Amino acid sequence: MNYKNSTHPTQLHEGPREKFDLKAYLRRYLHYWYLFFLTIPLCLGAAYLYLIITQPTYISQTTLLIKDNKTQVGPEETIMKEMSQFNGNKVLENEIGILKSQLLMGMVVKQLKLDISFQTKDGLKTIDLYGQSPIKIDAQIVTDYAYAHPLIINTDSAGFFRVNNGSEYYRLGTQIRTAWGLFFVHKVMASAYPEVEVQFHNPQSLTRGMLGRLTVGVLYPQSTLLELSFEDTSVQKSKDILNKLLDVYVQSSLNDKNSEASNTLKFIESRLGLITGELSEVEKDVEVYKKSKGLTDISAESQLFLENIKENDSKLNEIETQIKVLESVDHYIQNAGEGAPAPATYMIDDPILVSLLTKFNDLSLQRERYARITQVENPLFETVNTQMDQTRQAIQENVQNLKRGMAATKENLNGINTKFSSGLSSIPKKEREYVGIKRQQTIKENLYLYLLQKREETALAYASTVTDSRLIDAPISSYMPVKPKRSVIWLGAGLAGLVIPLILINLIFMLNSTVQNREEVERITHTSILAEIGMMKGKGRNPAESIIKVTSRSAVAEQFRALRTNLQYMGDGSCRTIMLTSSISSEGKSFISINLAVSLASSDKRVILIGLDLRKPSLHNRLEITNKKGASNYLVGQKNLDELIQPSGLHPQFDVLSCGPLPPNPSELLSNGRLPELIAELRERYDYILIDSPPYGLVTDAALISEHVDATLYVVRFNHTLLDHLKHIKELQRTKRFANLSLIYNGVDYAFGYGYVYGSGGNAYGYHTEDVQDTGFGFKTLKKLTGMF
Numbered sequence: 001m002n003y004k005n006s007t008h009p010t011q012l013h014e015g016p017r018e019k020f021d022l023k024a025y026l027r028r029y030l031h032y033w034y035l036f037f038l039t040i041p042l043c044l045g046a047a048y049l050y051l052i053i054t055q056p057t058y059i060s061q062t063t064l065l066i067k068d069n070k071t072q073v074g075p076e077e078t079i080m081k082e083m084s085q086f087n088g089n090k091v092l093e094n095e096i097g098i099l100k101s102q103l104l105m106g107m108v109v110k111q112l113k114l115d116i117s118f119q120t121k122d123g124l125k126t127i128d129l130y131g132q133s134p135i136k137i138d139a140q141i142v143t144d145y146a147y148a149h150p151l152i153i154n155t156d157s158a159g160f161f162r163v164n165n166g167s168e169y170y171r172l173g174t175q176i177r178t179a180w181g182l183f184f185v186h187k188v189m190a191s192a193y194p195e196v197e198v199q200f201h202n203p204q205s206l207t208r209g210m211l212g213r214l215t216v217g218v219l220y221p222q223s224t225l226l227e228l229s230f231e232d233t234s235v236q237k238s239k240d241i242l243n244k245l246l247d248v249y250v251q252s253s254l255n256d257k258n259s260e261a262s263n264t265l266k267f268i269e270s271r272l273g274l275i276t277g278e279l280s281e282v283e284k285d286v287e288v289y290k291k292s293k294g295l296t297d298i299s300a301e302s303q304l305f306l307e308n309i310k311e312n313d314s315k316l317n318e319i320e321t322q323i324k325v326l327e328s329v330d331h332y333i334q335n336a337g338e339g340a341p342a343p344a345t346y347m348i349d350d351p352i353l354v355s356l357l358t359k360f361n362d363l364s365l366q367r368e369r370y371a372r373i374t375q376v377e378n379p380l381f382e383t384v385n386t387q388m389d390q391t392r393q394a395i396q397e398n399v400q401n402l403k404r405g406m407a408a409t410k411e412n413l414n415g416i417n418t419k420f421s422s423g424l425s426s427i428p429k430k431e432r433e434y435v436g437i438k439r440q441q442t443i444k445e446n447l448y449l450y451l452l453q454k455r456e457e458t459a460l461a462y463a464s465t466v467t468d469s470r471l472i473d474a475p476i477s478s479y480m481p482v483k484p485k486r487s488v489i490w491l492g493a494g495l496a497g498l499v500i501p502l503i504l505i506n507l508i509f510m511l512n513s514t515v516q517n518r519e520e521v522e523r524i525t526h527t528s529i530l531a532e533i534g535m536m537k538g539k540g541r542n543p544a545e546s547i548i549k550v551t552s553r554s555a556v557a558e559q560f561r562a563l564r565t566n567l568q569y570m571g572d573g574s575c576r577t578i579m580l581t582s583s584i585s586s587e588g589k590s591f592i593s594i595n596l597a598v599s600l601a602s603s604d605k606r607v608i609l610i611g612l613d614l615r616k617p618s619l620h621n622r623l624e625i626t627n628k629k630g631a632s633n634y635l636v637g638q639k640n641l642d643e644l645i646q647p648s649g650l651h652p653q654f655d656v657l658s659c660g661p662l663p664p665n666p667s668e669l670l671s672n673g674r675l676p677e678l679i680a681e682l683r684e685r686y687d688y689i690l691i692d693s694p695p696y697g698l699v700t701d702a703a704l705i706s707e708h709v710d711a712t713l714y715v716v717r718f719n720h721t722l723l724d725h726l727k728h729i730k731e732l733q734r735t736k737r738f739a740n741l742s743l744i745y746n747g748v749d750y751a752f753g754y755g756y757v758y759g760s761g762g763n764a765y766g767y768h769t770e771d772v773q774d775t776g777f778g779f780k781t782l783k784k785l786t787g788m789f
Helices: 022-030 033-053 077-083 088-099 102-112 144-148 203-212 235-293 300-334 351-373 379-426 429-463 486-511 518-525 555-569 589-602 619-623 631-635 666-670 674-685 701-706 723-735 779-786
Strands: 058-066 116-122 125-128 135-142 151-155 160-163 169-171 175-178 181-187 195-200 214-218 225-232 469-477 529-534 577-582 607-611 654-657 688-692 711-717 741-748
Touching: 022 486, 033 125, 033 486, 058 088, 058 235, 088 214, 088 225, 088 235, 088 351, 102 203, 102 235, 116 135, 135 195, 203 214, 225 235, 235 351, 235 429, 235 469, 300 351, 300 379, 300 429, 351 379, 518 529, 518 723, 518 741, 529 555, 555 589, 577 589, 577 701, 589 607, 589 619, 589 654, 589 688, 589 711, 589 741, 607 619, 607 674, 631 666, 631 674, 666 701, 674 688, 711 723, 723 741
Parallel strands: 529 741, 577 688, 577 711, 607 654, 607 688, 711 741
Antiparallel strands: 058 225, 058 469, 116 125, 116 195, 135 181, 151 160, 151 195, 160 169, 175 181, 214 225
């Protein structure tokens, strides 16, 4: 550290801001290299264990085509489009909602019996035994306890089994009652796994969990193709679930579509039963009349009347049938939603009424679907109900119009029948009676044939009903598991092994309240650092080993020589009586005072080191000299200096005045007036007087001594001095309490990347050959490999 250009080294001068030192920053983390060697294997081991115990999850996918059932053909197309507020996208979203409904998934769970699962342990692995379980559970009663606790079945080759490794054996195929409920255990197949874990699942919870693993989405924009995906630990189970889900979806759709045809068939069958009975009675009447009257043939005139009446009656019967159908339509519309059967739309010839009824039935089915997947308060219910009311009103108006038209037609046909009946008066009585009976037979026959024809048409429509969806691709499963992703797990474990130590190291830095670098010392204290002393490496616990040899060329020795040089720039350059103090103990005052004295003595200066730490002296231990007499004896007036001064044994120019016996009142002893006399007498004998004083932050002794010295060296130790203590130094500098106050930054560990080190490159003194500071195990190898440090 060079202060030649500064006339007052205790004043901190603002200079250009130093550049960020990447090497020093990285050395801070490299000091904790062992954390990385510890956490990286642990994280990788945890990842390996996780991959072993976690069952791989596979995904199965299938594609479903939803047909557009809103396309209308015929003159009613415009009317239907005007009345419909639902486009293709809305219908597609509804189908997605139906596929993801709890109702359908619940049916899948029930039909596949997924509420009971089987698995076993193979070391640390868990194997799903879906379709491969050696046993089968036929549960009659399942308790709540079973949902929370797995059941372990241990089987043997003799056909017996135990429950949860219990002592009681049961025969396979018998009914048992346990805390899990009442059930049968059946043998299914031979297996290498004698122990099977049975898990009972709550159907509702299982259904919700399966819906969470089901994904339904549109495959392409502007298309009606849906892609269904399901994730599970068993490939076969995921395929079976998708297949069964599509089965129950298709069956549900077919049931909805067949409801109208089924109701029509029921109506026709009931009418056929009635007409068949009436036709049989009329045919018997004809047979009885012919036998009783001996009637074999009728005249040509009566035959003509009969044929005309038959044709007119056929039309009249058809009108009456249509009127009954319209009445059933009117009854269905008025009682819709209360269990009324759907009208026979196949027997209605009016295309507008047919389209309105079709629309009403579609809306009714739409409302039923919403009831499965949404709440009643959903705004879609309001929309559907409004449309149903509008359609109901249109149907009632159309029915009334048709009934009025048919009533007029019926009245006209009755009038024609009256004319034909009056014409029969000229026919003989027998023939006239026969024609009347035959007329009833013809009416019933025509009506019977008409109903048979409509029944066949309805049966054909019922048989040809197809669903609005079509399976495009059968479920296909992924070859590789989708969870867990091995590469992601390994990469995440490696990153965690790097990030966790970084977090821990930064927490150490954040929670460390001690001095960590030179810059924060200067910033907080507003005081310049006169010298920086590194940590001595490889030294033992013996205090004598911390004394640097005069001929040493180590980095620390060179730093003390630099400190010796910088002493001449303190104050006006004539500071010869120097006090060393610190905030707390163990900051290196004695270490620095001894080595500074040795360095000054080696430059042919007469130096004396006074131990004035009258509370906890340590100089005599470090120098291995006696402490039976010393400064305390002089301060109480017991002895003269010649009797108290001892040679240091380190250099002929270096003498020591140890502390001496510990006094009961150190502060009063230092302020009794003998201390200035001591210093004045020593000034005449020595070039430099170094005083090892007590810590300033603990007692007032250092403040009493500072009044009689030329300068003060305040020791701040790396990773030991608290940051709060630096504020006291700042206050001392501001109030000029200590004369020519300067700082010594002691114990710097350059393995942390803190502080400055003399020499090229900033990492070691360029010329020293001893005590090359090692930054930790393997650091030299890294240095050779990277060339960074």
